[in-house]
Amino acid sequence: MEETPAASSRKFCEGKVKLIGRKPSHLDNGSVRPLPLHMKHIIALGALFLGSHSLLAQAGRVDLTSLANYANQARPAYIQRNNTTVGNAITDAGATLGRVLFYDKRLSKDNTISCSSCHRQETAFSDTSTASTGVAGTTGRHSMRLINARFATEARFFWDERAATLEAQTTRPIQDHVEMGFSGTSGDPAFSDLVVKLSAIDEYRVLFALVFGDATITENRVQRALAQFVRSIQSFDSKYDAGRATTPDNQPFPNFTAQENTGKQLFLNPPNGGGAGCAGCHRPPEFDIDPNSGNNGVTGSLSGGTDLTNTRSPTLRDLVAANGVPNGPMMHNGVFGTLAQVINHYAAIPGDNAGLDPRLRRPGGNVQTLNLSPQQRNDLAAFLRTLTGTSVYTDPKWSSPFNASGELELILFPAASVNSVTVTGGMMTVVNKAAPGLTYQLESSPDLAVWTPVSTVSADGNGNLSQSVPAVSGLFYRYTYTP
Numbered sequence: 001m002e003e004t005p006a007a008s009s010r011k012f013c014e015g016k017v018k019l020i021g022r023k024p025s026h027l028d029n030g031s032v033r034p035l036p037l038h039m040k041h042i043i044a045l046g047a048l049f050l051g052s053h054s055l056l057a058q059a060g061r062v063d064l065t066s067l068a069n070y071a072n073q074a075r076p077a078y079i080q081r082n083n084t085t086v087g088n089a090i091t092d093a094g095a096t097l098g099r100v101l102f103y104d105k106r107l108s109k110d111n112t113i114s115c116s117s118c119h120r121q122e123t124a125f126s127d128t129s130t131a132s133t134g135v136a137g138t139t140g141r142h143s144m145r146l147i148n149a150r151f152a153t154e155a156r157f158f159w160d161e162r163a164a165t166l167e168a169q170t171t172r173p174i175q176d177h178v179e180m181g182f183s184g185t186s187g188d189p190a191f192s193d194l195v196v197k198l199s200a201i202d203e204y205r206v207l208f209a210l211v212f213g214d215a216t217i218t219e220n221r222v223q224r225a226l227a228q229f230v231r232s233i234q235s236f237d238s239k240y241d242a243g244r245a246t247t248p249d250n251q252p253f254p255n256f257t258a259q260e261n262t263g264k265q266l267f268l269n270p271p272n273g274g275g276a277g278c279a280g281c282h283r284p285p286e287f288d289i290d291p292n293s294g295n296n297g298v299t300g301s302l303s304g305g306t307d308l309t310n311t312r313s314p315t316l317r318d319l320v321a322a323n324g325v326p327n328g329p330m331m332h333n334g335v336f337g338t339l340a341q342v343i344n345h346y347a348a349i350p351g352d353n354a355g356l357d358p359r360l361r362r363p364g365g366n367v368q369t370l371n372l373s374p375q376q377r378n379d380l381a382a383f384l385r386t387l388t389g390t391s392v393y394t395d396p397k398w399s400s401p402f403n404a405s406g407e408l409e410l411i412l413f414p415a416a417s418v419n420s421v422t423v424t425g426g427m428m429t430v431v432n433k434a435a436p437g438l439t440y441q442l443e444s445s446p447d448l449a450v451w452t453p454v455s456t457v458s459a460d461g462n463g464n465l466s467q468s469v470p471a472v473s474g475l476f477y478r479y480t481y482t483p
C-alpha cells in the first residue's frame, strides 16, 4: 500500500472537531457561562484514505469508553485449567489492543497479511488451506485453530511446542520471513522497524496508552496484548457443554442422541476396554492435549520427508462448523479432510517411529489397531461433532475491528455524551465520560474559537473525567484528546 495512514489520520484529527453538549446557557447565579462542553473526537484510520462523512459512518469502530467483556467471560464450573502467564491476566483494554493488532495487515512488511489471514474467525481461527499464504510463500505446517488456547494444560505452543509461552508465540509469525516478514534477515525489515511503523499510527498511540499508561511500543507489549486476545477466544456453548452442565462425562447425556452417547463412551474408554482411547491424550472437558504426548503417527511433512516433532494439538473442540463440515484439514500437515479419515488413522496407526507415543503401541511393540466397526466409527465422529460451539464464530468482539476499506475509528467520548458542570462557591467542576485510563486535556475558550489548555486530566477506572476550575464568567470548556 502506497498511502501513509498516519499522516492522513493526523490531518483528519486536526480538522475534525465534533461538538457535543448543551447550548450555551446561564447558570443560576448568572455569573458563569460554562457550556457547552465540547469534545474533539479522534478518528484513526486502519489504512488507506479517509473518505466522505458517509463513508466514515461505516468505518470499523471500537468504543474505548465501553469495551467488550474479555476479562470476565462466563465459563463453565467444570473448566479448571488455565495457562494464563503470571502478570498477564486478560484485561478488556489489553485484549482490545490485541484484537486490533490481530486484524491489522500493517503488522506484515508489505501490508498484505494479518494474523487473521491464516486464523479466520469463520473457521474457528484456522485456515481452510492446507498451507497458509504469507508475504513470501506458504507455511511449512497447517494453521492451528485458536480455540480455548487458555485452557490447555500444555502451555507451550505450536504443533511442536517450540514456543515456551503464548506471549512468546505471538511475535514469531511477525518475525517469520514467510509469514509476515519482519525477520531482520534475508533483506527483511526487523521487528524494530515494525515498532517505528506502528509508533507513527495514531490509533496505536491511543491504544498503547490505554493499556500500558504510555504510548511506547515494545515487542513485550505487543506480545502481551496479542496473547490476551488469543486467550480470550473461548468456546463453551456446544451441545457437549449443555450435556456436561448437568451430567458427568461417564454417564449418558440427556440431550445427546443414543449415537452421540455411544460415541462419547468410545472416546472415553481405553482401547483395552473396548474404546478408542482418545481421552488418554485429549482429555475432557477441555479436550486439549496431554503435555506428555508423543507424536500420533502422523509423520509426513508438507515440505517433504518426515517430521516426528508434532506433539501438540489444539483442543478437539470446533473441529467442524455447525453444519458438520470440517473447519479445515486436520493435523500438522492437514493430511485428513474428514473425521472418518482421522478415526481410520487411529484405528490403524500406519507405522512405528521413534517419537510415537507409547499409548499408541501395544504390548510387544506393535502399533495400535482398534477393532472399531463402521458403525462405531460413525458414532465416534457423531460425538466429535457435539464439541462445536456457536458464538465464537460470530461474536463481534473476536471479529475484525476494521471495515472493508481497512478503516478504524476509535471512540474516545461516549456517543451520547454525559457531561455536567456543578458550581460550588467560587469553583466549578467539569465532568465528562471518557475512556478509563486515558489522559485528556481540559481547554477553555472565551469565544469557541481560540482554545487554551487548562490542565491534563486522567479518566478514572469508571471513565469519569473530573476537574475543578475557578468559576469565571464567560468561559467555555471542553475536553480533548491528542494522541
Ligand code: HEC
Pocket: 102, 113, 114, 115, 116, 117, 118, 119, 132, 133, 134, 135, 139, 140, 141, 142, 143, 144, 145, 146, 149, 156, 157, 158, 159, 160, 166, 169, 170, 171, 173, 174, 178, 179, 180, 226, 230, 312, 313, 314
Ligand atoms: C501465514 C499464516 C499465518 C500467520 C500470518 C499467522 N499464523 Fe499463527 N499459525 C500459523 C501456522 C501454520 C501455525 C502452526 C505452525 C507450527 O506449528 O509450526 C500457527 C500457529 C499459531 C499458534 C499456536 C496455537 C497452538 O495451539 O499451539 C498461535 C497462538 C498463533 N498461530 C497465533 C498467531 C498470531 C497472534 C498471529 C499474528 C501475529 C499469527 N498467528 C499469524 C499460520 C499463521
Ligand code: HEC
Pocket: 145, 159, 276, 277, 278, 279, 280, 281, 282, 289, 293, 294, 295, 296, 298, 299, 310, 311, 312, 313, 314, 315, 316, 319, 329, 330, 331, 332, 333, 342, 343, 346, 357, 359, 360
Ligand atoms: C497418544 C496421544 C493421542 C491419542 C491417544 C489420540 N491423539 Fe489425537 N492427537 C495427538 C497428537 C500429538 C496430535 C497432533 C498430531 C499432528 O498434527 O501431527 C493429535 C491430533 C488430533 C487431531 C487433529 C486436530 C487438529 O486440530 O487438526 C484430531 C482430530 C485428533 N487428534 C483426534 C483424536 C481421536 C478421535 C482420538 C481417538 C481415536 C485421538 N485423537 C487419540 C495425540 C493423541
